[in-house]
Amino acid sequence: MSVSVRKTPPAAAPAVRRRPSPGALAATAAAVLALLVPVLLPATQVSVYVLLLLSATVVVGLSMLMGFAGQVSLGQASFTMIGGYTAALTATHGVPTWLGLLLAPAVAAACAALVGVPLLRLRGHQLAFATLAIQLILLSLVGRQDWTGGDIGLQGVPRLRVAGYEFAGEISYAYLALGALGLVVLITRHIVASRPGRGLRALATSEVAAASSGVPVAVYKQTVFSLSAGFAGLAGGIYAFYIGYVAPGSFPVLLSFEYVVMVVVGGAGTIWGALAGATAITLLLQLLNDIGTREGMPASAPTVLSYAIYGVLLIVVVLFLPKGLVPSATAWWDRRRASKPTEE
Amino acid sequence: MSAFLQYLVSGIAVGCGFALLASGLVAIHRVTRVVNFAQGMFAVVGGMAAGSLLSAGLPHGAAEAAAVAVAGAIGLAVGIAATGKRGTSPQSALIVTLGVGFLAYAVEIMIWGDSPRSHAGLGGAVTLFGAHVQKQSFLVIGVAAAVFALLALFFGRTYTGKALSACASNPYAARTMGIDPVRMGLVAFALGGMLGGLAGVLLTPLQPISYNSDVLLITNGFAAAVLGGLNRPVVALAGALTLGIAEAMVAGYGEASYQTVVALALMLAIMMVRASRRTALQEEAAR
Amino acid sequence: MSPPVIEVADLVVRYGTATALDRVGLTVRAGELVALIGPNGAGKTSLVNAVLGVLRPAAGRVQLRGRAGLVPEGRQMFDDLTVEDNLALGAWRRRRAKGARDTARVYEVLPQLADLRGRRAGSLSGGQQQMVAFGRALMADPEVIVVDELSLGLAPLVTADLAEHLRALNAERGLAVLLIEQNARLALDLCGRGYVLEAGRIRAEGTAADLAAGPDVADAYLGGRAGGKGER
Numbered sequence: 001m002s003v004s005v006r007k008t009p010p011a012a013a014p015a016v017r018r019r020p021s022p023g024a025l026a027a028t029a030a031a032v033l034a035l036l037v038p039v040l041l042p043a044t045q046v047s048v049y050v051l052l053l054l055s056a057t058v059v060v061g062l063s064m065l066m067g068f069a070g071q072v073s074l075g076q077a078s079f080t081m082i083g084g085y086t087a088a089l090t091a092t093h094g095v096p097t098w099l100g101l102l103l104a105p106a107v108a109a110a111c112a113a114l115v116g117v118p119l120l121r122l123r124g125h126q127l128a129f130a131t132l133a134i135q136l137i138l139l140s141l142v143g144r145q146d147w148t149g150g151d152i153g154l155q156g157v158p159r160l161r162v163a164g165y166e167f168a169g170e171i172s173y174a175y176l177a178l179g180a181l182g183l184v185v186l187i188t189r190h191i192v193a194s195r196p197g198r199g200l201r202a203l204a205t206s207e208v209a210a211a212s213s214g215v216p217v218a219v220y221k222q223t224v225f226s227l228s229a230g231f232a233g234l235a236g237g238i239y240a241f242y243i244g245y246v247a248p249g250s251f252p253v254l255l256s257f258e259y260v261v262m263v264v265v266g267g268a269g270t271i272w273g274a275l276a277g278a279t280a281i282t283l284l285l286q287l288l289n290d291i292g293t294r295e296g297m298p299a300s301a302p303t304v305l306s307y308a309i310y311g312v313l314l315i316v317v318v319l320f321l322p323k324g325l326v327p328s329a330t331a332w333w334d335r336r337r338a339s340k341p342t343e344e
Numbered sequence: 345m346s347a348f349l350q351y352l353v354s355g356i357a358v359g360c361g362f363a364l365l366a367s368g369l370v371a372i373h374r375v376t377r378v379v380n381f382a383q384g385m386f387a388v389v390g391g392m393a394a395g396s397l398l399s400a401g402l403p404h405g406a407a408e409a410a411a412v413a414v415a416g417a418i419g420l421a422v423g424i425a426a427t428g429k430r431g432t433s434p435q436s437a438l439i440v441t442l443g444v445g446f447l448a449y450a451v452e453i454m455i456w457g458d459s460p461r462s463h464a465g466l467g468g469a470v471t472l473f474g475a476h477v478q479k480q481s482f483l484v485i486g487v488a489a490a491v492f493a494l495l496a497l498f499f500g501r502t503y504t505g506k507a508l509s510a511c512a513s514n515p516y517a518a519r520t521m522g523i524d525p526v527r528m529g530l531v532a533f534a535l536g537g538m539l540g541g542l543a544g545v546l547l548t549p550l551q552p553i554s555y556n557s558d559v560l561l562i563t564n565g566f567a568a569a570v571l572g573g574l575n576r577p578v579v580a581l582a583g584a585l586t587l588g589i590a591e592a593m594v595a596g597y598g599e600a601s602y603q604t605v606v607a608l609a610l611m612l613a614i615m616m617v618r619a620s621r622r623t624a625l626q627e628e629a630a631r
Numbered sequence: 632m633s634p635p636v637i638e639v640a641d642l643v644v645r646y647g648t649a650t651a652l653d654r655v656g657l658t659v660r661a662g663e664l665v666a667l668i669g670p671n672g673a674g675k676t677s678l679v680n681a682v683l684g685v686l687r688p689a690a691g692r693v694q695l696r697g698r699a700g701l702v703p704e705g706r707q708m709f710d711d712l713t714v715e716d717n718l719a720l721g722a723w724r725r726r727r728a729k730g731a732r733d734t735a736r737v738y739e740v741l742p743q744l745a746d747l748r749g750r751r752a753g754s755l756s757g758g759q760q761q762m763v764a765f766g767r768a769l770m771a772d773p774e775v776i777v778v779d780e781l782s783l784g785l786a787p788l789v790t791a792d793l794a795e796h797l798r799a800l801n802a803e804r805g806l807a808v809l810l811i812e813q814n815a816r817l818a819l820d821l822c823g824r825g826y827v828l829e830a831g832r833i834r835a836e837g838t839a840a841d842l843a844a845g846p847d848v849a850d851a852y853l854g855g856r857a858g859g860k861g862e863r
Contacts, residue, residue, distance in 0.1 A: 072435070072438075072439075118616045118620075121616065121619040121620055122615055122619045124434070124435060125379040125434075125435075126615050126619065128438065129379075129566055129570070129611075129615075130612055130615060132563070136559075136563065136608055137605050137609065140601065144599075144601065253559065257442070260442075264439060300454075300457070300458050303453060303458070304449075304453045304454055305450070307446045307449040308446070308447060308450035311443045311444060311445070311448070311449070312447060314439055314440065314442060314443030314446065315425060315440050315443040318436045318439050318440050319425075319429050319432065319436075322436060503719070503726065503732065506712060506716050507720060509711065509712060510720050513710055513711050513712065514707050514708065514709050514710070516685075516707060517707035517708070518709075518720075519685050520683050520685055520703060521701070521720060521721060521723050521724065521767070521771070522723050522724035523720070523723050
């Protein structure tokens with residue numbers, strides 16, 4: 001299963017509607033495919049799809065943060081964790097689950113807003129390390145508090161109930177996750193195409209230039225940061241109800257790195273890139289897992305293979321495909337079109 | 345009193361290890377402006393390699409030296425990957441070092457497995473004012489001190505060392521005089537590799553390491569280095585020792601598991617204080 | 632006649648889409664004093680960087696026959712290193728040659744530096760730093776010395792002193808000089824021949840006397856005259 005990548009419409013979409021662009025067609029095709037997948041896949045594979053969708057939800061936000069605001073976050077899984085724990089904690093203490101699900105992104109975004117004020121004054125590698133440090137601190141603290149269940153975490157999170165419907169099976173969570181992803185994509189698309197969106201893109205190249213053009217740099221950075229945290233929190237919240245269990249071990253530092261790999265490989269700053277990256281990496285990891293757990297492979301094989309792939313991918317993509325898969329593919333496509341004498 | 349002394353000495357020893365790592369980070373960053381995320385990995389490789397060489401029969405001293413050399417070679421390789429291609433920005437180079445770190449995990453697990461390993465250092469302990477102190481701690485402190493003195497001599501007295509400082513100080517002028525910043529960068533990376541490897545070789549007898557020990561090492565190394573803006577080795581040294589001692593005290597008197605939190609919180613606080621003093625213009629100019 | 636020490640032909644330098652130098656050509660022969668004058672932003676430093684091999688041109692040919700020593704714009708000291716170390720590093724390209732790093736020769740030519748040898752370069756005055764930059768360039772034992780903005784940020788007396796050093800070095804050692812300067816008068820007083828660079832193009836060339844007397848220099852600085860010798 002793969003998302004077909006065709007020419008994407010320009011990010012600053014014109015307000016006037018012309019005939020459906022290849023990008024809009026691709027988006028529709030992808031949406032239809034995404035809706036059909038849960039019923040087409042064998043039951044055992046649907047869980048992979050759910051996790052893919054949840055990763056993609058986080059990665060859309062992270063891609064926006066890294067591509068637009070130009071901030072590398074090595075601790076994005078912190079917000080997934082905050083979302084997951086919020087949902088789990090509220091649900092296990094009698095709060096209606098639908099409320100818990102709404103609280104998850106809200107709390108994550110609020111935390112990001114709080115932390116962001118001092119944090120976003122840092123730049124480049126300092127911000128990268130700071131986000132990593134925050135996740136390490138969070139993991140350490142959460143793992144030691146009794147009320148968060150310590151190292152073992154929180155078990156027995158009740159199933160999600162919304163307006164009388166209980167999300168019980170794999171397929172129902174698949175559609176829930178798909179809905180969340182769709183929501184997140186719509187929000188991002190709306191922001192990217194708006195005036196603030198252009199200001200955001202200016203941020204990525206040069207804050208000084210953007211600021212002197214009147215872009216309220218600090219506010220924008222903060223907004224993108226909080227929004228991306230909210231997306232991650234939403235994914236975390238769904239995860240909590242889906243798995244029924246959260247622990248520090250569910251949100252390791254490695255998960256944050258996975259998100260970064262997805263963003264880098266797919267192409268930072270583009271929605272298609274985020275989707276492509278999340279899909280590619282999830283499928284790759286599944287493949288590696290299958291290979292690694294075959295007969296005769298040592299117990300550490302899956303871990304070794306996934307690390308090796310992360311490493312190779314990061315190096316190869318950064319050095320040879322610096323913009324990531326999707327922008328490189330669209331650039332290649334554009335060059336082909338430009339060299340063709342006839343109109344498409 | 346004896347407990348305090350014990351924590352103090354082991355804190356200084358670990359702090360020296362952090363300082364070696366931080367020196368490597370600073371050396372690399374000054375010359376190339378790249379933050380080497382793989383710095384902790386050099387220590388892990390150094391420690392593991394020393395263990396393997398000792399088991400293979402190499403005598404003490406030779407095994408450790410060889411392990412440091414191996415780490416230096418790996419440092420060079422990381423440098424080539426991160427800076428070898430023209431036009432790689434420091435941000436991209438950072439991600440490349442991250443990628444190399446992952447690749448290294450895979451290789452390390454394949455060669456040495458995923459459980460913690462250790463090797464024998466200077467065995468035994470002495471009793472100092474009632475405190476039980478491992479001899480290895482003194483070895484760590486002594487060797488680190490000697491290495492720092494050598495580094496100072498290298499950068500201050502040798503022609504190549506001065507050229508490295510020149511690259512760090514004014515890259516444009518250096519280039520106009522024929523000092524190749526890429527080559528100098530690779531020298532810095534090799535040096536960083538050796539320093540990291542040495543840290544691993546020295547610390548492993550005190551604390552077993554495994555493939556993911558590099559996270560804590562680089563976190564502490566970075567925390568120390570960032571005090572001096574990643575550019576001032578003496579400040580990094582002071583910071584590393586402080587971190588080592590602070591963590592040992594927290595572990596000894598408080599909860600061992602909170603020691604990382606201490607380092608990280610300290611680093612964050614310092615970074616944010618410094619950041620609030622610099623403006624965006626200064627940051628971009630420095631990039 | 633021996634080939635020129637510096638020969639630049641059809642040089643094109645671009646930064647992204649902006650063209651800094653557009654088909655620039657110049658020559659400096661052994662023992663010559665040549666001036667390159669023009670206003671700020673004309674592209675002079677790009678030319679210097681191309682000649683020294685620091686910059687790769689988009690097109691054109693640069694030939695440097697012999698060693699070039701550079702006195703960079705703004706001195707460009709290694710601030711944290713001593714004067715002695717700054718000088719020693721000037722010999723980097725020749726470091727394998729015996730005695731290359733010996734700074735005694737420089738102290739002979741510039742005795743004022745001898746008193747400053749242990750001082751941190753960042754703590755010196757502008758004029759002193761410029762002298763160190765001179766010394767650094769000399770350490771390369773060059774055939775030609777390229778001076779980028781001799782007078783920038785320096786008092787006239789200091790500048791005159793340095794110009795005199797250049798003249799002496801040229802007269803006594805046959806050192807060729809390419810002097811890049813905003814101060815046209817200073818440059819044309821010192822040099823026998825010159826080029827006028829404006830907005831990335833050579834606008835005029837000729838002997839110093841001709842250039843000083845003609846309109847091109849003034850026009851380059853003042854942006855052309857209305858109804859003048861039309862060009863572009």
